[in-house]
Amino acid sequence: MLDNNQIAAAAKVLSEHWHAGTKLGALDGAIRPRDRTEGYAVQAELEKTSREKLFGWKIAATSEAGQRHINVAGPLAGRILAETVIADGGTASMKGIEMRVGEPEFAFRMARDLVPRATPYSVREVLEAAGTLHPAIEIPDSRFADFVSAGEAQLIADNACAHLFVLGVATSADWRAIDLVEERPTITLRGERYVGHGKNVLGDPLIALTWCANELRALGITLRAGEVVTTGTCHPPLPIAAGDVFAADFGAIGKVSVKFS
DSSP states (O other), X not given: OOOHXXXXXHHHHHHHXXXXXXXXXXXXXXXXXXXXXXXHHHHHHHHTTOSSOOOEEEEEOOSHHHHHHHTOSSOEEEEEOXXXXXXTTOEEOOTTOSSOEEEEEEEEEESSOBOOOSSOOOHHHHHHHEEEEXXXXXXXXXXXXXXXXXXXXXXXXXXGGOOEEEEOOOOOSOGGGSOGGGOOOEEEETTEEEEOOGGGTTTSHHHHHHHHHHHHHHTTOOBOTTOEEEEEXXXXXXXXXXXXXXXXXXXXXXXXXXXXX
16 A cells, blocks of 8 residues: 555656646556555545645546546546636637547536445435536546556546536526436537537436545545536547637536637
8 A cells, every 4th residue: 555655756746747738657666556545545635736625526437438538447536626627718728738638518516515424325315415507528638648558546646637627607497307318418619510418427417426426435535515526528528629619508508618729
C-alpha cells in the first residue's frame, strides 16, 4: 500500500503536468497506484491543490464507447475542480489537450447530503436527494500520453480524465417526469448533427448518478448538497478542434455550448 508520502508525491507529479499542459508516460513504480483504492487516494490528494470548494464529480466510462476510449471495464469517479469549470457559451483552450473530444452529458446538482453508510443507496433515495438537472458538456483529457494503456488505477489517480467542464442552466421543466433513458440530445459541430441517447449512460442517467453516490459511499466520502455530478457522455466522444463550437440541445431540459480556441 502506498504511504502518505508516496500518495502526495504521485499527486504532485500529476498536478504539475496538469498545470503545465504536459504529458507523462507513467508514474514511477515507487509511487504508482496498484488498485482503485490507491488511485482514489492519489485523487483525493489532488483535490488539495485547489484553493476553491469542490465543484462536484464526474463519471468516466459510463458508456461502452467511453470504456473503449480509455480501455477500462467500468465506470470511474473523478473530481470536478472549480477552476476547471467554463461558463455556458464560453471558450475553452485546446492547449495541452490530447484527447480532443467533447461529450454531451446530463448533470445533477445535489440538494441534500448523501453520507457514507453500510448499505447502498437506492435510485429512489438518490433521486430524492437531487435538486436540479442541467445540460452539460465535458472536455476530458489525461495527463498520460498513452491513456489507453495507463490502466484503471492510474486513470483514477489522474482524476478519471477530468479536464474542463461546462454546466448549462438548470432546467425549468419537471425533469423528474421526463424519461431520461429515451432523451435524445442533439449535438451540432462543424455543421454536422449528431444524436445522443440517454440509455447510453449506464442504461439510465439516474442509475449513473446512483452509481456515483455509492462509489463515494464505499470510499467514505459524502456527496454534498450543492455539488454537481455529471453522469457521462450520452454520445460517443466527438472530435473537437480549435475554432469549433460544440452545441448540445437537450430539448425541454435546455441547451449548452462551448467554443474552442
